[in-house]
Amino acid sequence: MLNGEKRIERPLRWGMIGGGRTGNVGYKHRLGALRDNTAYELVAGAFDLDFERCKDFGMNLGVAKDRLYPDYKTMFEEEAKRADGVEVVSIATPNFTHYEITKAALNAGLHVICEKPLFFKVEQGEEIKALAEKMNKIVGVTYGFSGSQLLLQMRQMVQNGDLGDIHMVELQYTHGFACDEIGDKVSEGQKWRVDPEKSGPSFVLGDLSTHTFYMSELICPELKLKQVLCDRQSFVRSREPLEDNAYVLMRYENGAVGRMWASAVNAGCMDGHRIRIVGSKASVEFSDNQPNELLYQVQGEPIRKMIRSMPYLYDACNADERLGALHAEGLPESWANIYLKFAIAIDAKNRGDEETLKNLVYPGIDAGIEGIRWVTKCVESADKGGVWVDYK
Numbered sequence: 203m204l205n206g207e208k209r210i211e212r213p214l215r216w217g218m219i220g221g222g223r224t225g226n227v228g229y230k231h232r233l234g235a236l237r238d239n240t241a242y243e244l245v246a247g248a249f250d251l252d253f254e255r256c257k258d259f260g261m262n263l264g265v266a267k268d269r270l271y272p273d274y275k276t277m278f279e280e281e282a283k284r285a286d287g288v289e290v291v292s293i294a295t296p297n298f299t300h301y302e303i304t305k306a307a308l309n310a311g312l313h314v315i316c317e318k319p320l321f322f323k324v325e326q327g328e329e330i331k332a333l334a335e336k337m338n339k340i341v342g343v344t345y346g347f348s349g350s351q352l353l354l355q356m357r358q359m360v361q362n363g364d365l366g367d368i369h370m371v372e373l374q375y376t377h378g379f380a381c382d383e384i385g386d387k388v389s390e391g392q393k394w395r396v397d398p399e400k401s402g403p404s405f406v407l408g409d410l411s412t413h414t415f416y417m418s419e420l421i422c423p424e425l426k427l428k429q430v431l432c433d434r435q436s437f438v439r440s441r442e443p444l445e446d447n448a449y450v451l452m453r454y455e456n457g458a459v460g461r462m463w464a465s466a467v468n469a470g471c472m473d474g475h476r477i478r479i480v481g482s483k484a485s486v487e488f489s490d491n492q493p494n495e496l497l498y499q500v501q502g503e504p505i506r507k508m509i510r511s512m513p514y515l516y517d518a519c520n521a522d523e524r525l526g527a528l529h530a531e532g533l534p535e536s537w538a539n540i541y542l543k544f545a546i547a548i549d550a551k552n553r554g555d556e557e558t559l560k561n562l563v564y565p566g567i568d569a570g571i572e573g574i575r576w577v578t579k580c581v582e583s584a585d586k587g588g589v590w591v592d593y594k
Contacts, residue, residue, distance in 0.1 A: 365481025
């Protein structure tokens, strides 16, 4: 169980790029990083392209005025001059900036935590992976709900054979907040998401499905995709060629099959993050609207509702428990878990502790590359008319 005690020798000196006042993604990063107050210390930021707004916002967060910067390049240059300069940065900016900022941060000797999707091209991911290895740095990707400890329960159940042979993977991440074009025009956080030059080749495939796809990889690490078939739509026509709805069919190398539904136009849906793993003996299901519960359904037996923090859960699950079974946990605790694991990974990398890195389950550079590959292959399939394409 986690109780806020330090897991690394001292807090990492942390800076943020983006994540300012006009969007809420930065707050999720800060909730995660600063939850325990033992892993990170926010010391610098380039929160906003509007420097006056950046300074006002940063000082309200408690960051010293002389450590607030007009852009990331200035931040890296000035922080490098300080004995107490930043050691790790989080990138909470639009998709098209991730690659150049990540590359600059690694070349500046910094560890990186980046929003998803990581980049636009698999080749960019492989280049950054090689650079991170050369610089001996960690690159983490913020697949937010992947820090839920019940996913580790699902992972252990799959690995222990509790479900039998895995036959089907059912994935869904949908909401209805983009049912019309209003947000495309008035929301700063949505405008760039429907602009191909800034969001890349997809909207909901990159913005939503990458989360759930990584979570399926976390739960079923032995399942390897063989082929995908994607059909995507732009129900709000002004978003073309970017999709606001997509269906993806999947074939795995072992004969298992799967499907993904990603949508921002699922009208009325407020909690559409759902994962169901179906085996030859039983199924297990997680949904973000009930993040403290896991449905375990053994064929021919009553449905079991497994509750977070209970002693019948596997140790790997309860190791990330925070509040106890009487108290609800959710997205903030999930972000806190992945940020803590980023910190543990960074500390281990700094110390050359490869054993800790090998056994730590967190979304690193490889998960980021697979997210890029997933989006790329889905778009390729859809653009060819919805045909099967090889995944690798």
